[in-house]
Amino acid sequence: MRKSLFILLISSTSLFIACEKEQDPYLISPTSVGLLTKDVKINQLDSVFAEDSIVKQVNEGEFRKNNEIEIYDKTGKKLLLLEPVQAFDSTSTVGFIQVLDPRFKTAKGLGTESTFKDIVENYTISRIENTLSAAVIFIDDMNVYVTIDKKELPAELRYDTQARIQASQIPDHAKIKYFMIDWD
Numbered sequence: 001m002r003k004s005l006f007i008l009l010i011s012s013t014s015l016f017i018a019c020e021k022e023q024d025p026y027l028i029s030p031t032s033v034g035l036l037t038k039d040v041k042i043n044q045l046d047s048v049f050a051e052d053s054i055v056k057q058v059n060e061g062e063f064r065k066n067n068e069i070e071i072y073d074k075t076g077k078k079l080l081l082l083e084p085v086q087a088f089d090s091t092s093t094v095g096f097i098q099v100l101d102p103r104f105k106t107a108k109g110l111g112t113e114s115t116f117k118d119i120v121e122n123y124t125i126s127r128i129e130n131t132l133s134a135a136v137i138f139i140d141d142m143n144v145y146v147t148i149d150k151k152e153l154p155a156e157l158r159y160d161t162q163a164r165i166q167a168s169q170i171p172d173h174a175k176i177k178y179f180m181i182d183w184d
Contacts, residue, residue, distance in 0.1 A: 027106070035048050036094065045071075055072065067083070098180050099180070119146065124139070133150055146177075146178065146180070
């Protein structure tokens with residue numbers, strides 16, 4: 001009887017462990033981008049991206065305040081562009097991420113190849129800002145903002161930086177130009 005109970009316990013544990021999901025290396029959530037989490041420090045990136053290449057760009061100048069970190073996969077394709085919360089501090093966490101690879105997506109499928117329609121159908125837009133060359137769309141519950149090039153907008157909005165852009169004015173087919181995550 002004890003032997004059977006022991007075997008049953010071992011089998012149940014093995015089944016539970018086998019059924020446990022592996023973390024999706026391309027899933028974007030409010031606190032993670034693939035294997036990168038909000039708590040990871042810059043000096044820990046080598047272990048998070050052990051299979052990838054990390055290139056640190058040190059930009060000290062008038063126009064750059066942070067040092068950028070580029071992440072490439074094994075084939076040389078650029079995956080992410082990271083900036084730390086505190087420039088030049090290896091104990092800082094990541095504050096800003098630009099998603100470059102289309103394999104990175106949210107649970108609802110939002111990624112770099114998505115359209116404005118994908119945003120509207122799956123998320124609540126907290127605000128839209130009008131810049132010189134883009135409409136910046138903020139999705140606060142995901143810490144995400146995306147830009148849509150003004151070339152995708154109606155002509156009356158393209159050259160007016162003072163106009164208030166409404167979601168209803170952005171065409172469904174408008175493509176995302178930049179996909180950013182702000183953990184600051």
